[in-house]
Amino acid sequence: MIKQPEITMQTKNNLADAFWQIYCEKRIEKITVKEITTKAGYNRSTFYEYYTDVYDVLEQIEASVLPDIEKHKKMIPNGSMRFPLKHLVEVYNKNKQYFIVLLGKNGDPAFQEKMKNTYKDLVRPMVKTYESDDYKLECSLEYAMSAIIGVMTYCFTREEQPDIEKTVVLLNDFMNNGVIGLLK
Known part of the structure; x- marks a missing residue:
């Protein structure tokens, strides 16, 4: 299946946004992949297509800013x-x-x-x-x-x-x- 780059980028951004909303409220040690995917409306396997773990999401956000x-x-x-x-x-x-x-x-x-x-x-x-x-x-x-x-x-x-x-x-x-x- 060929993925559309715009949709792929939007999915990754949605996951990062969900992570960020949670991270603003609690420390990273308390954040789970399940919590992120539930908030973003995706399943765990989708998360792992873009990130290795919650720390990877944080690293990528930090690198972007x-x-x-x-x-x-x-x-x-x-x-x-x-x-x-x-x-x-x-x-x-x-x-x-x-x-x-x-x-x-x-x-x-x-x-x-x-x-x-x-x-x-x-x-x-x-x-x-x-x-x-x-x-x-x-x-x-x-x-x-x-x-x-x-x-x-x-x-x-x-x-x-x-x-x-x-x-x-x-x-x-x-x-x-x-x-x-x-x-x-």
Whole structure:
């Protein structure tokens, strides 16, 4: 039997949507394939045509919302030290319904690491020429990415429609002046 690609994609999306609705309410350890398929209106064998288990659904959703590094790299002029914060915040805003849950208290603890590593890979070549000490470089990247992700998560979980321009300015100020410099 030949499957139609549109129907196949819709089925996969329906299963992912059902998973996501359940995941927003409970931790992944408590989610079953039966629960997903019942909610989506499919049988278990259909689920296994697209996913290996509930963790695979989560992995695929996470991969779909993590930014495309190649796209980000094109936004940075060669030799520039300017981190594309506005674009990062826009990506975050576009996928905020996922980020809020994934970075939240019931989310996937590994997702924050995946996100930080994605951005470290983007920024590392920009700052590598300015810092030859690899340990200092990696600690600096960890600090910066943790701060950026933390601020964005805070802003997007506190307001329905956060002011992206204000968030970008704030993040730029943090990166340029540090927190103490802003409080003076």
